[in-house]
Amino acid sequence: MDLEQLAALRTPEGSAVLAEAARLAGGDPLHAAAALRTTGVAPGLAAAALTQAELRRRAVGKFGPAAAGMFLTRPGLEQATRGVVARRRADRLRAAGVRTLADLGCGLGADALAAARCGIRVYGVEADPLTAAMAAANAEAAGLADLFTVTCGDATTFDVTTVDAVFCDPARRRGGTGRRIFDPNSYSPPWDFVTGLAERVPRTVVKVAPGIDHALIPAGAEAEWVSVGGDLVEAALWCGPLAESPRRATLLRKEGPPVNACGIEGSPSHRPSAGAAAGSGAGVGGVTGGYGLTGDGTAEAPVGPVGRYLYDPDPAVVRAHLVAELATELGATLADPTIAYLYADRAVDTPYARCLEVTDVLPFSLKRLRGLLRERRVGRVEILKRGSALEPEKLRRDLRLAGDLPASLVLTRVAAAPTVLVCRPV
């Protein structure tokens, strides 16, 4: 797709071509291209429309029904923030009093659109001309062109003194290959520019890879890890007055109840008790449309025996180094100081961890495990592991299961010893 084709697809005739492409998408691509061309559409435009239709179909998982009206590039979609995460961030910015925001490297505009939906005036800057034009088209399609405007250019030259806050989600993929970049020094805009932003604009938020090294977190910033439906999706650094706690784990649901005026989900029906660890600097409590666990990320959970229940913490909790705070909330302990499974004799309903009931604890031995599973008529196993080098699929084959009942196997270490726990869901 080029700028000319984008302009053509934004005309009323182009909309009709896109509608037809949407109808044809998902079937045989050669047949779809031929069918579009027989209606008189130029081959290049037909291909561009079919690509849009395909990308829009894929984008529904990230943006919901809004995807149907968006213009997308493949790399732009891959890098775009999920709607539920962008909405939560926008809600928090708005609640912090942000009214004008610069989005430095706005991509297709997923974050910027969410902020604009919350009534924040967003100035987007995007270096890639086609992506910038698509972001502007997306603002128009969403009816937000007066709240989100896009300039094509270098974000490092934007005058940040003109806005309340800045947001930067640097590109973490190589232009040519699309390969992920793990070294922040290779981000674009560059990492030193990104981290220097907080010195120029106190209210700075930076989206980073969830694997970010804790040593790179600027002093005084809040580092937040976000999971959606149990999948770790991103981390963000909240600087200056936006930092509320050194570390935060935010858990969001994939689908939610109806949204309010900002496009934010309403209160969840289940919330953990708030302020369970009050006084220690840690806390738990609901966040809009999800759950938030906070702490300073340095506390260590107590170590104890394997209990009747095992808790497998959400990856956001683990990456935020908040397992000790969760242990306090659950009254649980680790069985090995280096492994993030928690154990307790009480089953607590928590959004922060999956709970399994432990039925057997065995020092790891394939023969013993196979014998036990045969005896229990177990034929289907899910295999979880932390701190074990065993390959789950190889183990599954080696077990030669023959029964018809399910079980969960947890490969781990207990006081440094390789151990397998046989569990069932709670």
Ligand SMILES: C[S@@+](CC[C@H](N)C(=O)[O-])C[C@H]1O[C@@H](n2cnc3c(N)ncnc32)[C@H](O)[C@@H]1O
């Ligand atoms: C990760 S994407 C942003 C995605 C966006 N937050 C979203 O959710 O849609 C980063 C974008 O920054 C742009 N970019 C990289 N370096 C830039 C620079 N120096 N100035 C402006 N844009 C830049 C890239 O072209 C890319 O579109």
